[in-house]
Amino acid sequence: MRESELQQQCKEFIDLLKAAAASGTIDVRATSWGPVREFLTEISRSRALQGATPVQTATFVFSLKRPLFDRLRAEAADNADLLADPKRRFRAGGESTTRDLNIVIGDSVKAGRLLLGFTRSQQGNWTSWPPHEHTKMLEEVYVYFDMPPPAFGIQLVYDNPARPEFAAVVHDGDAVLMPSGYHPNVAAPGHSINFIWMMAAHREVEDRQFGVVNV
DSSP: OOOOHHHHHHHHHHHHHHHHHHTTTTOOSGGHHHHHHHHHHHHHHHHHTTTTOOOHHHHHTTTTHHHHHHHHHHHHHTTTHHHHOTEEEEOOOOOOOOEEEEEEEEEOOOOOEEEEEEEEOTOOOEEEOOBBBBBTTEEEEEEOOOOTTOEEEEEESSTTTTOOOOEEEEOOOEEESSSSOOOOOOOOSSOOEEEEEEEEEEETTTTTTOOOOOO
């Protein structure tokens, strides 16, 4: 892709986001967000035809992760409907794996490949637990946020737990691409691990399913 084409796509995406945000709602199902949904669908389709992987497409959207999420968090603070919807915001896990999941772009939003949300763990807890993978259907990206020093987490990605392909300490602002494999993580004691997650389906629509995993 030429640099000029990439710049034009970025400008168009920002303009559409600004127009949608100006409508006064963060409900991405609303009519005012229709152009954004259509743009993301077309980007997903066109980049696939150009040979881009789902993770590469997702990374393009995540380039605006911080301002977009800051806007969403500020708006959601006063949006009772979003916070109360049990299908879009719920708690999962057990005593050492408790986390809060928030689905921003899920089944309620018509899209070709993308699923988007964010997760916040309890202090010192594991998330993405039990370990699971969805390699045949979805690739995923985690971007960690709201983890100021000294907070940190440990992220694993593996097919064989005896020989992980990735095992690293992660901090606020880091990103980890997961084209395949199991991907549990854990927060440092006394701190939470928080991350935006975006999943990109291999097959448009057909593979775009939240919660269909192998454990």
